[in-house]
Amino acid sequence: MSSLVRLAVSDCPDYPFVAFDAPVKLDQNESPFDFPEDLKRLVVEKWFLLSWNRYPELMAESVRRSLALYEQWIEAGTLITTGSNVLIALITQMSGIGRHVVTVKPNFALYSLDAKLLGCQLTEVPLGLNFELDLNGFMRVLEQYSEMGGVVYLPQPHAPTGHLMDKDGLEHLLKSYPNWVVVLDEAYHQFAQENLISWLNVYPNLILLRTFSKAWGLAGLRLGYALGQSSLIQQLKKLVPPFPLSCPQSITLQVALEHSDYVSERVSLIIAERERLFQALQHHSSWTAYPSKANFLLIRTPDAKEAHEVLLKQGVLVRRQDSYFGLEGCIRVSVGTPEQNDRFLTAALRIRAASV
Structure with a gap:
């Protein structure tokens, strides 16, 4: 098989991602909001008329x-x-x-x-x-x-x-x-x-x-x-x-x-929620949240594996980042809906309470 594949390919690792699922999915920096339902219907109508x-x-x-x-x-x-x-x-x-x-x-x-x-x-x-x-x-x-x-x-x-x-x-x-x-x-x-x-x-x-x-x-x-x-x-x-x-x-x-007006409305909400999450995490006794200009927060924890597992047991899925250079102990959380963010914060504070 080695002669059939370039060395650059055979030596290269797979893309580093392990799929999980949870009621509160905050691991892939997706929008927490689906494409608007009325626009979905319009798309389906147009698609139906197409050859x-x-x-x-x-x-x-x-x-x-x-x-x-x-x-x-x-x-x-x-x-x-x-x-x-x-x-x-x-x-x-x-x-x-x-x-x-x-x-x-x-x-x-x-x-x-x-x-x-x-x-x-x-x-x-x-x-x-x-x-x-x-x-x-x-x-x-x-x-x-x-x-x-x-x-x-x-x-x-x-x-x-x-x-x-x-x-x-x-x-x-x-x-x-x-x-x-x-x-x-x-x-x-x-x-x-x-x-x-x-x-x-x-x-x-x-x-x-x-x-x-x-x-x-x-x-x-x-x-x-x-x-x-x-x-x-x-x-x-x-x-x-x-x-x-x-x-x-x-x-x-x-x-x-x-029909792009929906984008700016949602971006404004996500930015507001991002800042709310960041401010709330400043009070965490063992986590450090870094300022962000994206739709996610990077958080340094004492143990990324433990943080990921404890959050997942409470129905909240985040992404481990501790395999990246310089990000030891880090997890990344996407900004979700206000309700999803509340669930994440509640779970995060429980981790703090358990560690003190």
């Missing part, structure tokens, strides 16, 4: 046009696929193979996993004590491989910490290293109330990644997109197989874009 025996549009042209209009960006600089995870692999194929991929650690696992699978050279620069970007350390790596170039992956805000990286530092990287494709993963940007689209007019080496899985409440549809200058996005488009979106995906996204 199922026909292929969808070659490159999802109609919905791409609507998305570009929504983002107030050029259509030729907009690319949509089945999840931003797919785009990470495609960008690495485009600009990382035979070159270098640079990111930080801890980080979203797929940046490094895809780089390893594709046989790229990979460097992970540790974050600082407060999860800040070590700009000087990062620049040293980019200087070392400046002739080769490659891809930089940085989430803004950062996952899994929720930390918002310094914008001046990010701009410095974009200005100083034009031969590197800099990917800012904005999966959680709505919760940071930040929009970097104006940077696309200035930096031809910048790609913004966005998703419909978080703020839009469409994780089950698998929809993500890239924004950049047309010269770069049109090259990336060559790697996207024909018919990237199914008809149900395109119809649902079209309906969502035409």
Whole structure:
């Protein structure tokens, strides 16, 4: 079997995720709110009228046009696929193979996993004590491989910490290293109330990644997109197989874009609940909750395994993060509905009471 599979693939671990279930599911940074029921009905009606025996549009042209209009960006600089995870692999194929991929650690696992699978050279620069970007350390790596170039992956805000990286530092990287494709993963940007689209007019080496899985409440549809200058996005488009979106995906996204008011309302509620959770956890005797600009909180505990198990026994599912570099003892909790958050806080306080 070893001769049938590239060493880079056989040596690479599986994506690190173990599925659990619980009445209060706060482990995957999903929206706690389902897609609005009236919009679901509208999607089903439109889907029913469609001819199922026909292929969808070659490159999802109609919905791409609507998305570009929504983002107030050029259509030729907009690319949509089945999840931003797919785009990470495609960008690495485009600009990382035979070159270098640079990111930080801890980080979203797929940046490094895809780089390893594709046989790229990979460097992970540790974050600082407060999860800040070590700009000087990062620049040293980019200087070392400046002739080769490659891809930089940085989430803004950062996952899994929720930390918002310094914008001046990010701009410095974009200005100083034009031969590197800099990917800012904005999966959680709505919760940071930040929009970097104006940077696309200035930096031809910048790609913004966005998703419909978080703020839009469409994780089950698998929809993500890239924004950049047309010269770069049109090259990336060559790697996207024909018919990237199914008809149900395109119809649902079209309906969502035409009725997008629900998103901002839900984001405001999630931000308010995030801050309520953070403030409540400041009174925990043995846990440390870190400030977040995403839809989750990172919490350092004396024992992540114990915290996860005790919460799960009380019907609350969170995500262990203690296998990541620098996150010993950490768990991550997604912001849920007010009722779900109350159940989490009640369970968390019981852990405190049991430990004192």
